[in-house]
Amino acid sequence: MSDKEMQVHHKQEVQQAGEPTKPARYFVPAVDIYETEEAVHLLAEMPGVDKEGIEINLENDTLTITGLKAGNGEGAERVVLREFETGHYQRRFSVAETIDRERIEATMTNGLLKLVLPKVEPAKPRWIEVKGG
Amino acid sequence: MTLTRFYEQPGFRNPWADFERMRRDFDTLFRGWPGDSPGAPGATVFPALNVSEDENTVYVRAEIPGVKAEELDIAVEGDTLTIKGERRLEAGTGEAKGSYHRREIETGRFSRALTLPGRIDHQRVTASACNGILLITLPKAEETKPRRIEVKGA
Numbered sequence: 675m676s677d678k679e680m681q682v683h684h685k686q687e688v689q690q691a692g693e694p695t696k697p698a699r700y701f702v703p704a705v706d707i708y709e710t711e712e713a714v715h716l717l718a719e720m721p722g723v724d725k726e727g728i729e730i731n732l733e734n735d736t737l738t739i740t741g742l743k744a745g746n747g748e749g750a751e752r753v754v755l756r757e758f759e760t761g762h763y764q765r766r767f768s769v770a771e772t773i774d775r776e777r778i779e780a781t782m783t784n785g786l787l788k789l790v791l792p793k794v795e796p797a798k799p800r801w802i803e804v805k806g807g
Numbered sequence: 808m809t810l811t812r813f814y815e816q817p818g819f820r821n822p823w824a825d826f827e828r829m830r831r832d833f834d835t836l837f838r839g840w841p842g843d844s845p846g847a848p849g850a851t852v853f854p855a856l857n858v859s860e861d862e863n864t865v866y867v868r869a870e871i872p873g874v875k876a877e878e879l880d881i882a883v884e885g886d887t888l889t890i891k892g893e894r895r896l897e898a899g900t901g902e903a904k905g906s907y908h909r910r911e912i913e914t915g916r917f918s919r920a921l922t923l924p925g926r927i928d929h930q931r932v933t934a935s936a937c938n939g940i941l942l943i944t945l946p947k948a949e950e951t952k953p954r955r956i957e958v959k960g961a
Contacts, residue, residue, distance in 0.1 A: 680853035680894065680917040706896070706912045710905035717896065719912055721870035721939035744938070751859035751866060754924050758855035758870055785872035785939015 682757070688764050699761035703741065703787075707767075714773070714791040720763045721785035728787060730780055737767045739787065853917040854890065854941075858924070863952060865923060865945040872939035873912070881934050881943060886926065888943070891918045925951045 688700040706717040716739075720728075723741035731738045741763040772794040779790045854869040871879075873894055880891040893916045926948040934943045 680913050680915050682851055682853050682855045683911075683913070684855075704911035706910050707908040708905045709908060715905070717873075717912060719872040719939075721872040724938050751861050753857070753859045754865075755856060755858040758857060782938075784874065784936070785870070 685759060685761075687761075699759065700764045701759075701761050702765055703739070703763040705765065713793055714769070716767075716787075716789040716791065718763070718765065718787040718789070719785065720782075720787050722760055723763065723782070723785065723787075725782045728780065728782055730778070730789065732769070732773065732775060732778065732791075735769050737769050737791075738764070739766075739789070740764045741787065852919050853913075854919060856919070856921060858921070860924060860947075863947055865925070865927060865947060867921065867941075867943040867945065869919075869941040869943075870939060871936070871941050874936075874939075874941075876936050879934075879936070879941070883923075883927065883929055883932055883945070886923045888921045888923055888945070889918065890921075890941070890943075891916075893917070 683704060685701040688702055703718040703720050705719070706715075708715050716737075718739055718741075720741035722743045724744050727742035727744060729738075729740040729742070731740075743760060743762050769791065773791045774794045777792045779792075781788045854871050857868040859866050859868075867888060869890060871892070871894070873896060874892055878892050878895070880889075882889045882891075894914050896912065896914055923945065927945040928948050931946045932943065934941060936942070
C-alpha cells in the first residue's frame with residue numbers, strides 16, 4: 675500500500691472494428707489479472723453495472739467481459755460539473771491457459787467484477803508399480 | 808488589431824513577437840483546463856465527480872468501484888464537501904498467492920474537496936453507494952431555492 679494519493683485515470687473508449695448499431699458508448703475497464711497455480715484471477719472496475727448487466731463469454735480462447743450499465747437516474751438534472759462519463763464496459767482477452775469452463779466463477783461487489791478462471795487440472799503423474807514375478 | 812497587422816508586414820521585425828508566441832503557447836497549455844468547456848475531463852484527483860442539480864437538490868456522483876461504504880468518510884463544512892477514503896482490494900490477493908499479469912487498478916488513500924455551487928442544508932445531506940457509484944444528495948438551503956413571486960393585480 676502506497677501513501678501516494680490516488681489519481682484519476684480517464685476512461686478509454688473501446689475502439690471497435692465495426693460501427694455499433696446502437697448509439698451506446700463502451701469503455702475499457704481497468705483490470706488486475708493475476709495467476710496462481712490453480713486459477714487465473716481477474717478483477718475489473720465496472721462502476722454503475724449491476725449483477726444482471728454482466729456478460730462473460732469464453733470462446734476459442736477469447737474471453738469477453740461486458741458490463742451493461744443500469745440507468746443512473748439522472749433525469750431532469752442540470753449538469754454543473756462533469757468529470758467522468760458513463761457508459762457500458764467491454765474488454766477482450768486471449769487466454770493462453772486451458773480453462774475449465776464449467777467451474778468459472780464470477781462475483782460482483784461494489785462495482786468490481788471478480789472472475790476466477792480455474793485451470794484444467796494437469797494430468798497427475800501416475801506411478802506404475804512393477805510387480806515381481 | 809490593426810497594430811498587430813502593421814507589425815506582421817514583411818520586413819518589419821515585431822519586437823513583441825516572442826511575447827506573442829509565449830502567449831499562444833500558454834493558451835495551448837491551458838486549453839482543456841477544468842471548467843473550460845463542459846464535458847472536458849480535467850480532474851486528476853481521485854475520485855472523479857459529476858455534479859448536477861435540480862430545483863431543490865445538488866447531486867454529487869463519484870465512481871468508486873471496490874471501495875467499501877465503511878471506508879468512506881464524507882463531510883460537509885460550510886460550502887465545501889470532502890470525500891475521503893481508502894481502496895483496499897481483498898487481502899490475500901496478489902503477490903502472496905500468484906504473479907500479476909496486469910495491474911491497472913490502483914489502491915490507496917484518496918481525498919477530494921469540492922466547493923458546492925450554493926448553500927445547502929447540512930442536516931439533510933445523505934449519501935448512498937450502489938454498484939460502485941457513490942451518490943451524495945445535498946438538499947439546497949431554503950433561502951437559495953427559487954421563489955416564485957406573484958404579481959398582484961391592481
